[in-house]
Amino acid sequence: MTAPSLLFTSESVTEGHPDKMCDQISDAVVDAIMCQDPQARIACEAAVKTGFVILLGEITTTASVNYDELVRRVVKEIGFDNSAKGFDADTCGVQVAIASQSPDIALGVNRAQEFKNDIMDSEEDEIESVGAGDQGMMFGFACNETDSLMPLPIYLAHKLSRSLAALRKNGELPWLCPDGKSQVTVEYSLGKPKRIHTVLISTQHLPEISQKEIRRKIIDHC
Known part of the structure; x- marks a missing residue:
C-alpha cells in the first residue's frame, strides 16, 4: 500500500x-x-x-x-x-x-x-509425521493500524457486525434478524489510513419497520 x-x-x-x-x-x-x-x-x-x-x-x-x-x-x-x-x-x-x-x-x-520415504521416524516426532490433509495458498500479516494488529478496514467491519449482533440479542433493536453484513472502505495515503471513505450495512429485518427507520436506528446505535 x-x-x-x-x-x-x-x-x-x-x-x-x-x-x-x-x-x-x-x-x-x-x-x-x-x-x-x-x-x-x-x-x-x-x-x-x-x-x-x-x-x-x-x-x-x-x-x-x-x-x-x-x-x-x-x-x-x-x-x-x-x-x-x-x-x-x-x-x-x-x-x-x-x-x-x-x-x-x-x-x-x-x-x-x-x-x-524412511527419512523420518514417527517415534521421533509423532506430529511431524502426520501428512497434510490439503493444500492451499494464503497471505496476510499483522500491522500497527489498530491495537488488534488487524488492518483498519476489516477491524471496523468486524466491529460493526458485532454491534449488529449485540443489538439484536440484547433486544435494543428487536426487529433485527440474524443475517447481516458490513462493508467499510478506507482511503489510504502513502500506505497509511487517511479517512473512512464509505460504510455500508445490510441487515435482515422483520417487515414491520420502514427503511427510513432502519437507517436512523442503525446510524444511532452502530
Whole structure:
C-alpha cells in the first residue's frame, strides 16, 4: 500500500449470514467429533438455503454424533427460531450426506512423505509425521493500524457486525434478524489510513419497520 492514494474495502458478516452459518455448522461437527475421537479424519462442509441445510463430506471416526440434532442446535443458537425469519431450527430440512474417508485419500495424507520415504521416524516426532490433509495458498500479516494488529478496514467491519449482533440479542433493536453484513472502505495515503471513505450495512429485518427507520436506528446505535 505505497501508492499515493488508494481505497481498500473489507467486509464482515454476522452469524446468520449463509456463509457464516455454514462455517459454524461445520465447526460444530468438528468440535463434537474431536471431543470423542482426537484422531478422527474430518472433511466436512455445509450448504444452506432458506429452510434447508445440507451437511456433506468424508469423515473417518469412532465418535457417535447425532448430526441432525447438532445442526438444529447450531441454527437455533444463531437465532433462527421462527419461520418469519426465513429459517426455523425446529422445522427446517436437514440432509446428511457423510461417508467414510476415501482409502486413496487416507493413503496419501495419513503419513508425511518424509515418513513414507524412511527419512523420518514417527517415534521421533509423532506430529511431524502426520501428512497434510490439503493444500492451499494464503497471505496476510499483522500491522500497527489498530491495537488488534488487524488492518483498519476489516477491524471496523468486524466491529460493526458485532454491534449488529449485540443489538439484536440484547433486544435494543428487536426487529433485527440474524443475517447481516458490513462493508467499510478506507482511503489510504502513502500506505497509511487517511479517512473512512464509505460504510455500508445490510441487515435482515422483520417487515414491520420502514427503511427510513432502519437507517436512523442503525446510524444511532452502530
